Amino acid sequence: MxxxxxxxxxxxxxxxxxxxxxxxxxxIEDNINExxxxxxxxxxxxxxxxxxxxxxxxxxxxxxxxxxxxxxxxKIWQAKVDLMHFLNFNVPLLYFGKYIITxxxxxxEDHSTFGxxxxxxxxxxxxxxxxxxxxxxSTFRAEKIIVPSLATKLKxxxxxxxxxxxxxxxxxxxxxxxxxxVKLKQEKDTDFLxxxxxxxxxxxxxxxxYPYKNHKLLIDAFRDLLSQNPRTMLQLVLxxxxxxxxxxxxxxxxxxxxxxxxxxxxxxxxxxxxxDQKLQIIFRNAxxxxxxxxxxxxxxxxxxxxxARVPVLVSDIPILKEIGDGGVEFFNPRNQKQMVEKIDELLxxxxxxxxxxxxxxERLGNFSWVRMANQTKEIYNQANS
Numbered sequence: 237m238x239x240x241x242x243x244x245x246x247x248x249x250x251x252x253x254x255x256x257x258x259x260x261x262x263x264i265e266d267n268i269n270e271x272x273x274x275x276x277x278x279x280x281x282x283x284x285x286x287x288x289x290x291x292x293x294x295x296x297x298x299x300x301x302x303x304x305x306x307x308x309x310x311k312i313w314q315a316k317v318d319l320m321h322f323l324n325f326n327v328p329l330l331y332f333g334k335y336i337i338t339x340x341x342x343x344x345e346d347h348s349t350f351g352x353x354x355x356x357x358x359x360x361x362x363x364x365x366x367x368x369x370x371x372x373x374s375t376f377r378a379e380k381i382i383v384p385s386l387a388t389k390l391k392x393x394x395x396x397x398x399x400x401x402x403x404x405x406x407x408x409x410x411x412x413x414x415x416x417x418v419k420l421k422q423e424k425d426t427d428f429l430x431x432x433x434x435x436x437x438x439x440x441x442x443x444x445x446y447p448y449k450n451h452k453l454l455i456d457a458f459r460d461l462l463s464q465n466p467r468t469m470l471q472l473v474l475x476x477x478x479x480x481x482x483x484x485x486x487x488x489x490x491x492x493x494x495x496x497x498x499x500x501x502x503x504x505x506x507x508x509x510x511x512d513q514k515l516q517i518i519f520r521n522a523x524x525x526x527x528x529x530x531x532x533x534x535x536x537x538x539x540x541x542x543x544a545r546v547p548v549l550v551s552d553i554p555i556l557k558e559i560g561d562g563g564v565e566f567f568n569p570r571n572q573k574q575m576v577e578k579i580d581e582l583l584x585x586x587x588x589x590x591x592x593x594x595x596x597x598e599r600l601g602n603f604s605w606v607r608m609a610n611q612t613k614e615i616y617n618q619a620n621s
Contacts, residue, residue, distance in 0.1 A: 237620055238270040240317035243283065244299055245324055250340060253536060254384075254408060255323055256283075261609035263287050269616065272315045274308075299326055306330065319379075319620045321612075325367070327374035336619050337374055338382040341533030342391045343448060344368070372396060379619035382612065384408050384534040387555040404615055409605035410539040418516040418544045425517050432501035438471035439579065440522035440546070442515070442537045443529065445474075445481040450528040450551070450569055452488055457528075457575040459492055464576070470583075472498045473518060477509040519544035524582050527551060528569045535559040539603055542596035547589045549578055563596035 241259060245251040259273055263286050273283055274295035283292055295311050297303040309331040312320055320335040327337060344367060375381055375396055381403045383389045389403045429436065439458065443449045451474060458472045472494075476482050482500060489498045501510065501518065510518070519525075525541035527550040535556050541548045542563060550556045551569030560566070565588070567578045582589060 237318045237616065238272065238316060239616055240272045240274060240312055240315055240320040242295075242320070242322045242324075243273050243275045244295060244297070250533065250536065251323055254338070254340070257409070257411065257605040258323075258609055258612060259283065259290075261605050262613065263290055265606065265609050266613050269613070272317055274311070274315075299324070304328060319616055321616070322374070325371040325374050327370070327377070329370075329373070334379055334620060335377075336380040336382060336615060337378045338384075339371070339375065339388065339392060340384060341388055341531065342371075342395055343531045343533070378402070380404060380615050382406055382615060385555050385558055387558050388533060390554075404611070406608045406611045406615075407603050408534050408536055408539075409603040409608055410536070410543055410600070411605055414512065414516065414540065415543045415600075417513070418520050418540070421520055422517075425521055428514070428517050429521060432503070433496075433499050434473055434501060434518070434521075435469070435471060436521055437469070437523035437583075438473045438499075438521075439524050439526050440473050440475070440518065440541075441526050441528070442475040442519075442540070443527070445476045445479075445485045447481075448530045450530050451485050453569070453572055453575070454526060454528045455485075455489065455492060455494065455498060457572050457579065458498065459494060460572065460576050461579055462497065465580075470497070470523075473522070474498065474500050475510060475515065475518060476500065476502075478502050478506075479508075515540075516544070519546060522546045524549060524579065526579065527556065528567075528575065529553070529556075530569055532556060538564065539600060542593075542600045545593050545597070547582055547592040548596060549582055561599060563592060563599040565592065 243255045243259065245255060262271065267289065269289065271290045273290065273292050275283060275292060276296055285292055293315060295308060297308045304326065305328050309328045312331060312333065320333055322335055322337045325337065325339060327335065375398055381398065383392065383403055383405055384407060386405055389400065389405055392398050392403055393400055441454060445451055462468060462470065486500060489495055519540055525546045525548045527537065529551055531553065532555045538548055538550065538559055548564040550560055550564050550566060552566040565578060565582060567574045
């Protein structure tokens with residue numbers, strides 16, 4: 237069987253991580269099927285096939301574009317694939333071959349994403365209508381639908397009225413090299429952190445800065461925590477890619493007079509985001525990992541915090557309850573006072589910290605990119621049978 241994978245999203249945070257780990261692990265696990273990996277020209281450098289049954293093909297059709305809709309189907313047809321795997325909902329309407337689709341979340345259904353665009357409101361509303369139509373049409377036509385969590389599956393069933401038999405959960409994971417590199421602190425870490433203005437102890441949150449990620453409430457809670465404990469030497473480190481949303485949070489931090497206490501560690505040399513090596517240093521030296529998000533598709537950074545032996549505090553939304561399950565502490569992401577109380581408790585309660593670290597490492601064994609790739613390979617076989 238010849239399988240196509242739409243990897244044009246390899247420069248978008250969560251989908252990029254999913255695409256890279258899916259493909260790299262399929263290369264290890266599948267010696268039978270042939271694979272055609274479609275990527276934008278600018279992203280081809282991230283993927284160089286390591287085996288003869290894998291091939292990289294340029295598909296220079298930007299996502300959410302007219303060329304994607306009109307020309308990408310022809311490119312897929314030229315590759316003569318038996319089954320196509322689209323890693324997001326934007327399946328070309330003119331593609332009529334067999335395909336499966338991965339739906340990472342349905343955030344737009346419950347949360348306004350107007351703050352995520354720099355375009356006008358009419359453009360945003362049109363885009364949202366088109367997105368809703370596309371996701372309904374693409375999931376209706378798909379042979380199988382992959383989701384990263386049971387919470388997302390239930391949301392799909394509720395919102396789109398899709399049969400549960402068609403939806404398969406494949407949990408995401410964390411690779412072994414990340415775990416090996418992140419677990420041991422090194423003497424040179426202090427110099428690295430200082431170069432970014434970071435002085436332990438600090439709280440950490442790694443996320444894009446879209447409104448539903450709830451950065452402002454976390455900053456407000458952190459400000460209250462400092463005011464209640466004026467002698468506390470504590471920082472809040474917010475890691476994100478550099479974009480217009482990050483700039484808005486920078487302005488909010490400045491308005492709160494917290495520029496030395498709240499750090500967004502990005503330098504010009506980082507080209508807009510921190511690589512894994514730098515991210516691992518920041519993770520392993522954190523005092524506490526906090527996720528106040530109002531919506532998620534999975535929760536990969538929780539796994540990364542567990543691997544770094546850092547206690548985790550997260551919002552009590554269904555997906556994070558599913559992923560966390562005993563390895564994290566929860567709080568109401570709309571309750572600033574409760575957030576402050578929980579952070580304070582986890583900073584001073586060593587017994588609770590140790591229990592969360594131990595349980596987190598135990599939970600980590602339930603998530604594996606290798607397992608996810610093998611499950612996906614089986615889905616390919618089911619969809620093409």
